[in-house]
Amino acid sequence: MxxxxxxxxxxxxxxxxxxxxxxxxxxYSREFAAKEWEHVFTRTWQIGGMSAQLAKPGSVITQAIGQESILMISDEDGTIRAFYNVCPHRGNRLVAEEEKCGVRRMVCAYHSWTFSADGMVRHVRDAEDYPQGNPVGKLKLKEIRCETLGGMVWFNMDPNAPSLRDSLGxxxxxxxxxxxxxxxxxxxxxxxxxxxxxxxxxxxxxxxxxxxxxxxxxxxxxxxxxxxxxxxxxxxxxxxxxxxxxxxxxxxxxxxxxxxxxxxxxxxxxxxxxxxxxxxxxxxxxxxxxxxxxxxxxxxxxxxxxxxxxxxxxxxxxxxxxxxxxxxxxxxxxxxxxxxxxxxxxxxxxxxxxxxxxxxxxxxxxxxxxxxxxxxxxxxxxxxxxxxxxxxxxxxxxxxxxxxxxxxxxxxxxxxxxxxxxxxxxxxxxxxxxxx
Ligand code: FES
Ligand SMILES: [Fe+2]
Missing domain, CATH: 3.90.380.10 (Naphthalene 1,2-dioxygenase Alpha Subunit; Chain A, domain 1)
Structure with a gap:
């Protein structure tokens, strides 16, 4: 066709x-806005930034949406992933900047947990002091859907959403x-x-x-x-x-x-x-x-x-x-x-x-x-x-x-x-x- x-x-x-x-x-209703957030914005594709901003490995961008911040990062192979911009240790916002280049590891400002571009925890101080086990190689940033189209990077917080292309038709x-x-x-x-x-x-x-x-x-x-x-x-x-x-x-x-x-x-x-x-x-x-x-x-x-x-x-x-x-x-x-x-x-x-x-x-x-x-x-x-x-x-x-x-x-x-x-x-x- x-x-x-x-x-x-x-x-x-x-x-x-x-x-x-x-x-x-x-x-103006707060109740209605809360419904929009819950049922619309967390389920639909959004633009996170320009692909050009992530062209070099180790580039990071963030996009605020509602009370969330989404971080997008390109790894050594140029793969772009999107994560909630939050440290799984105690919930600090991980990346403060809107754009950053040359990032080898993302380091949380609070207790210095360190993450690689695939979102995995790679270094933690006093790693032996965790009764529930060393978080290194075990805990990960929460990943969300990420695609590129038309020179822009897109994300979707809904794990079950159709692909960007299917959703755009x-x-x-x-x-x-x-x-x-x-x-x-x-x-x-x-x-x-x-x-x-x-x-x-x-x-x-x-x-x-x-x-x-x-x-x-x-x-x-x-x-x-x-x-x-x-x-x-x-x-x-x-x-x-x-x-x-x-x-x-x-x-x-x-x-x-x-x-x-x-x-x-x-x-x-x-x-x-x-x-x-x-x-x-x-x-x-x-x-x-x-x-x-x-x-x-x-x-x-x-x-x-x-x-x-x-x-x-x-x-x-x-x-x-x-x-x-x-x-x-x-x-x-x-x-x-x-x-x-x-x-x-x-x-x-x-x-x-x-x-x-x-x-x-x-x-x-x-x-x-x-x-x-x-x-x-x-x-x-x-x-x-x-x-x-x-x-x-x-x-x-x-x-x-x-x-x-x-x-x-x-x-x-x-x-x-x-x-x-x-x-x-x-x-x-x-x-x-x-x-x-
Ligand atoms: S909150 Fe990030 S290292 Fe503690
Ligand atoms: Fe107009």
């Missing part, structure tokens, strides 16, 4: 949505078409935001807000729902395919505006020649990218379709990851539940870019950056930019969090183009109520 046929088989329709109420308590292949294995994370930002994680993820599950919050995107992204393809999959993941490199049908503007004009010039097209026929810019740019791209160092264009040369395909993974795919960059947009407060979340924004011959500087949502792996920047929402579009999204998040407490709010009243919001909440209930 072709990929297209399998995608068709994987799709569900609006009639398959349960339409469970989206009540306010889902966004055709989304894995659709993602892999972009050949992101060697892309570089040029932005690595995390903001602490005063809203529940779902407020942000709901936002990425619809484009209905573009005309209100991101009006300027309409100069080069067509956000009209009539021209957008929405796909819901049985797996719980979904996709939104937006046509790009042409003005929005909602904008009713028939001249080429910034930044589309500059992009057209970059691809040797005269933007003024398209005034009055702006619906033709997209295909014209596709043709130019196809023709000129490889010679300009964009070798990965060979793997993508014409549509993918210009369009924005948002792959939204259950429960909390959005991959905004384009052939020139993609973002990981990921609100993580706060460890203790359901009215806060940690919002991760990563930007990945492909290697292009001669590339040493890139434009990112937070300005020009060197084309190299970015350091992690963390801040409170409002203290720094998390990217100009994401800032606009967050501009309503805190007010919405407050509003969802109101006695005046009972349930969402969703449009068809917000089906993916509906699906997220249905899926959370599927997990919590034990149907998955």
């Amino acid at each position: 072709t990929l297209e046929q399998r995608i068709e088989q994987e799709k569900i329709g609006r009639q398959d949505l349960r339409g469970d109420p989206i009540t306010g308590d889902r966004y 055709t989304v894995a292949e659709q993602f892999e078409a972009y050949q992101t294995a060697n892309w570089t994370r040029v932005n690595w930002l995390t903001g602490l935001v005063d809203c529940n994680w779902k407020i942000i993820h709901d936002n990425f599950n619809e484009a209905y807000h573009i005309l209100s919050l991101h009006r300027e995107l309409g100069t080069f992204i067509d956000d009209a729902y009539q021209n957008t393809t929405f796909e819901l999959y049985k797996t719980g993941h979904n996709q939104m395919k937006m046509q790009g490199h042409q003005p929005s049908a909602n904008s009713r503007v028939n001249v080429v505006q910034a930044p589309l004009d500059a992009i057209m010039r970059e691809w040797d097209l005269d933007p003024e020649a398209f005034n009055g026929r702006v619906s033709e810019t997209r295909v014209a740019i596709q043709q130019q990218k196809r023709k000129l791209g490889p010679a300009r160092g964009h070798l990965h264009y060979a793997g993508v379709s014409d549509a993918q040369l210009t369009d924005y395909h948002h792959l939204t993974l259950f429960p909390n990851i959005t991959l905004t795919m384009s052939c020139d960059f993609f973002q990981v947009l990921r609100p993580m539940p706060h460890p203790t407060d359901p009215e806060k979340c940690l919002f991760d924004h990563w930007v990945m870019m492909p290697p292009v011959a001669g590339r040493d500087e890139v434009d990112t949502p937070t300005g020009k950056r060197k084309f190299e792996p970015a350091p992690h920047e963390t801040f409170m929402h409002g203290e720094a930019s998390i990217g100009f579009v994401a800032d606009q999204d967050l501009s309503v998040a805190v007010a919405q969090q407050k509003g969802l407490h109101s006695r005046g709010y009972t349930d969402a009243y969703l449009s068809g183009q917000e089906d993916r919001v509906r699906r997220l909440h249905d899926m959370i209930n599927e997990y919590i109520e034990g149907r998955r």
